[in-house]
Amino acid sequence: MSTLTEPVEVASGYRPGRTLPLRVELVRQLGRRRTLIMGGILAVLPFVLAIAFAVGGNPGGRTGQVTLMDTATASGANFAAVNLFVSAGFLLVIPVALFCGDTVASEASWSSLRYLLAAPVPRARLLWSKLAVGLGLSLAAMVLLPLVALAVGTAVYGWGPLEIPTGGALDPGTAAQRLVVVVAYLFVSQLVTAGLAFWLSTKTDAPLGAVGGAVGLTIVGNVLDAVTALGHWRDFLPAHWQFAWADAVQPNPEWSGMIQGTAISITYALVLFALAFRGFARKDIVS
Numbered sequence: 395m396s397t398l399t400e401p402v403e404v405a406s407g408y409r410p411g412r413t414l415p416l417r418v419e420l421v422r423q424l425g426r427r428r429t430l431i432m433g434g435i436l437a438v439l440p441f442v443l444a445i446a447f448a449v450g451g452n453p454g455g456r457t458g459q460v461t462l463m464d465t466a467t468a469s470g471a472n473f474a475a476v477n478l479f480v481s482a483g484f485l486l487v488i489p490v491a492l493f494c495g496d497t498v499a500s501e502a503s504w505s506s507l508r509y510l511l512a513a514p515v516p517r518a519r520l521l522w523s524k525l526a527v528g529l530g531l532s533l534a535a536m537v538l539l540p541l542v543a544l545a546v547g548t549a550v551y552g553w554g555p556l557e558i559p560t561g562g563a564l565d566p567g568t569a570a571q572r573l574v575v576v577v578a579y580l581f582v583s584q585l586v587t588a589g590l591a592f593w594l595s596t597k598t599d600a601p602l603g604a605v606g607g608a609v610g611l612t613i614v615g616n617v618l619d620a621v622t623a624l625g626h627w628r629d630f631l632p633a634h635w636q637f638a639w640a641d642a643v644q645p646n647p648e649w650s651g652m653i654q655g656t657a658i659s660i661t662y663a664l665v666l667f668a669l670a671f672r673g674f675a676r677k678d679i680v681s
Contacts, residue, residue, distance in 0.1 A: 419527045428496065429531065432489045436535055439485070440477055440543035444550050461559050462640070469554035471569040473547025474540045475576070475643060481539060482580055482636060487612050489535040490584045494528040495591030495604035498674075502599040517675055525592055525667070532588060533581050540573055562645045572647070576639040579652050583639075585659050586632040587612050589666025596674040632659050 423429055447467055466476040498521070501507040556569035564572060591608035598604055615633040618624065628634045635655025641648040 416523055416526055419523045420530070423493070423497070423527050423531060428492060432492060432535065433538060436485075436489070436539045437542050439481070439539065440473070440546040443477060443480070443543075444473070444546055448550075465557045465559055467551050468557040469551055469566075470544050470546075470548030471554070471556035471564075471566060471573065473551055474543040474573060475556060477543035478540055478573075478576060478580065478639075479637075482639075483616070484613075486536060486539070486580060486584060487587050487609055490532040490587045491591045491605045491608040491612070493531040493535070494525070494588040495595045495608050496601040497524040497528050497592070498595040499598055499601040499604045503601055518671065521596070521671055521674055528592065529588060532584065536577050536581050536584075540577055544573075556643060558644060560644070564643065564645070569643075572642050575642045579639045579642070579656065582656050583632065583636050583659050585663035586615075586666070589663040589670075593666045593670040593673075596670045596677070629654070630658065632662055635659075 443466075462472075462479055463476055465472045467473065498507070553566060555563040555565050556572070557563045587608050590611050591604055594604035594607045595601070612633070615631050616636075619628050619631050619633040621628075632655070635651060635658065638651035638655045641651055
């Protein structure tokens, strides 16, 4: 007769670390309609902006003060930088929230989550696979936008230096390197949204609730950052540093703002990811 103290037998050939391979999860997520739609929106945005500039004319010098938007048609590099500028505050939040918030909750809504765990896929392994793919797709979305914008901008406005609104310019090679830094920083700054979405995804069976909750809380952070009465308390808000990347596209870049923003974003993200893993490990899976 067996007792509760006897070890549980494991099937021959079973390796927990080989369950739910990343390539399998990646293929599943790439084939989903929301992934294709989101990729299409990001790829189309540069064309929309180029058409808008063609219809509206050269934006330079209209406000009396030269801004990054006013230099959009100076070169392909400037056009790519402007696309990042207009997207960083909200548009890039959506794919991050979508890819990280829909991942676990969608399995629960389809009533397939319990079957994945019964395969058996260890809970930690399932979360790691889904989180890695979600973050990978988020990074791909942030890379797709400037790449398409750079190609469109170069075709329409030519290949040239990145003109800086405050004066001076960066040669094309340096501009390309700085844009890589900008994309990397944008990805890190969006880790907070990814953490919120992923944590909510482990708490609810409604994908839209997780995605919408993450987007909503991100918007709340942006609103709080606009409240100047908070003073230095705003320094602890991730939203306060979301445009610190502008310091990287200067002749003499300033890194202090990006370093502070990176530290705050990673800290918030690690706490939220830890909450997701801890809560999911103890959660009763019934869907």
